[in-house]
Amino acid sequence: MLQSQDLKRLDKLFSSMQEANGCFLGYPFARGFDYEPLWRFMRLAGNNLGDPFEPGTYRVNSYEFECEVIEFFAQLFRAPPREFWGYISSGGTEGNTYGLYLARELYPDAVAYFSQDTHYSVSKGVRLLGLDHCVVRSQSNGEMSYDDLAQKATRTRNRPAVVVANIGTTMKEGKDDTLKIRAVLRDVGIGAIYIHSDAALCGPYAPFLDPKPAFDFADGADSITLSGHKFLGAPMPCGVVLSRKRHVQRVMRAIDYIGSSDTTLSGSRNAYTPIILWYAIRTLGIEGIKRMFRQCEQLAAYTADELNSRGVGAWRNSNALTVVLPPVEESIKAKWQIATQDVSHLVITPGTTKRQTDALIEAITNRGR
Known part of the structure; x- marks a missing residue:
């Protein structure tokens, strides 16, 4: 049986991973799934x-x-x-x-x-x-x-x-x-x-x-x-x-x-x-996969358009879920786990919400104001 300090460490790890799951947009990893029947x-x-x-x-x-x-x-x-x-x-x-x-x-x-x-x-x-x-x-x-x-x-x-x-x-x-x-x-x-x-x-x-x-x-x-x-x-x-x-x-x-x-x-x-x-x-089927893609693509298009309307030079390839933008500041990169090389990007995968992308857009465009 685990001692109380070990259980507390597990609780702390769960809280940390739960918080990180709510604010990562720079790496493709779908969320919002439910596999309870498989436990x-x-x-x-x-x-x-x-x-x-x-x-x-x-x-x-x-x-x-x-x-x-x-x-x-x-x-x-x-x-x-x-x-x-x-x-x-x-x-x-x-x-x-x-x-x-x-x-x-x-x-x-x-x-x-x-x-x-x-x-x-x-x-x-x-x-x-x-x-x-x-x-x-x-x-x-x-x-x-x-x-x-x-x-x-x-x-x-x-x-x-x-x-x-x-x-x-x-x-x-x-x-x-x-x-x-x-x-x-x-x-x-x-x-x-x-x-x-x-x-x-x-x-x-x-x-x-x-x-x-x-x-x-x-x-x-x-x-x-x-x-x-x-x-x-x-x-x-x-x-x-x-x-x-x-x-x-x-x-x-x-x-x-x-x-x-x-x-x-x-x-x-x-x-x-x-x-x-x-x-x-089996749960999604072909139509479910198509539907998920359409939802993600629409949010990617909205995100790129909104960034551009606020003066950020964002773009994406045709039919892409990846929104490319100029390199973001270190604080934004760290909080939102944004992948960065010569450019930064965010990836809209299933489970990504408009609320999350809006919060990131706000953080990027209101920096220094």
């Missing part, structure tokens, strides 16, 4: 060990629900029937590393290309995997410069190309075009191409945008990752990674003592995040 699962041990599509000796798992989540997104991302595979990961970093791992096993002598606006997990992944890589310039909106990709790929046209396409860059929500990427690489003489789409934030709603960005399997992607906590609303980081099955079969290894194949990056995996994501997509 009972926390009384049970759970481990999704091995390949989710294979029965194994280890039965303390949620494979059935994991597979349904994978199949939901496979259809959403236009994966060829029976030619896809996937699993639920710890988040976007694992998903990006897994995509790069599959690419390296297919093309060991490849050069990896990604833009300067790409998430930091990709530069970490290429170093871990020992992949030669090249950083491509970005356009002002965060999208990859296809002219710079062509120039840099021309120098190594005799080697395969692995490209990480951003479907919503971290700071500006810029979206790269997989069809353009393949066309550019073919034009410079590269035929061996692997494209991994990092759709961490935008994945759940990108298929419904008009115009729809080119990023899915029908648009030439070989693997795709998305986050479960950024838009769908899992209370802890998690993700979904999908790939063409033939790429996964290259890395598959049979493990006798678990009675299954080793196909994932992490081996033992969370058995609860598949249940949470299954619950989210």
Whole structure:
């Protein structure tokens, strides 16, 4: 039994996290979810060990629900029937590393290309995997410069190309075009191409945008990752990674003592995040996801317009939930947990309220008055 001082520490931590949940706008993490019907699962041990599509000796798992989540997104991302595979990961970093791992096993002598606006997990992944890589310039909106990709790929046209396409860059929500990427690489003489789409934030709603960005399997992607906590609303980081099955079969290894194949990056995996994501997509459905996006997009548009009307040069990409603005002061950055590089931004995710954005706008525009 915990002593009273330990219980007080837990109470203090809860209060601190509760307060922080009410005033963070700079990082994509959905709020407003209710998973009370799933609390009972926390009384049970759970481990999704091995390949989710294979029965194994280890039965303390949620494979059935994991597979349904994978199949939901496979259809959403236009994966060829029976030619896809996937699993639920710890988040976007694992998903990006897994995509790069599959690419390296297919093309060991490849050069990896990604833009300067790409998430930091990709530069970490290429170093871990020992992949030669090249950083491509970005356009002002965060999208990859296809002219710079062509120039840099021309120098190594005799080697395969692995490209990480951003479907919503971290700071500006810029979206790269997989069809353009393949066309550019073919034009410079590269035929061996692997494209991994990092759709961490935008994945759940990108298929419904008009115009729809080119990023899915029908648009030439070989693997795709998305986050479960950024838009769908899992209370802890998690993700979904999908790939063409033939790429996964290259890395598959049979493990006798678990009675299954080793196909994932992490081996033992969370058995609860598949249940949470299954619950989210079954509760929301396609129409619910569309509705959540419309609500978030409307609030993002309002926020950008209101900032501009008050003299703050805010902007956002078409259909984006990310509002970009000049760097904010340290006190505002600290209170509202605002992500900042050369620019600051706020991200309107499900659960963000107009009251919160109005309070931030007031703090930014009334500073020093």
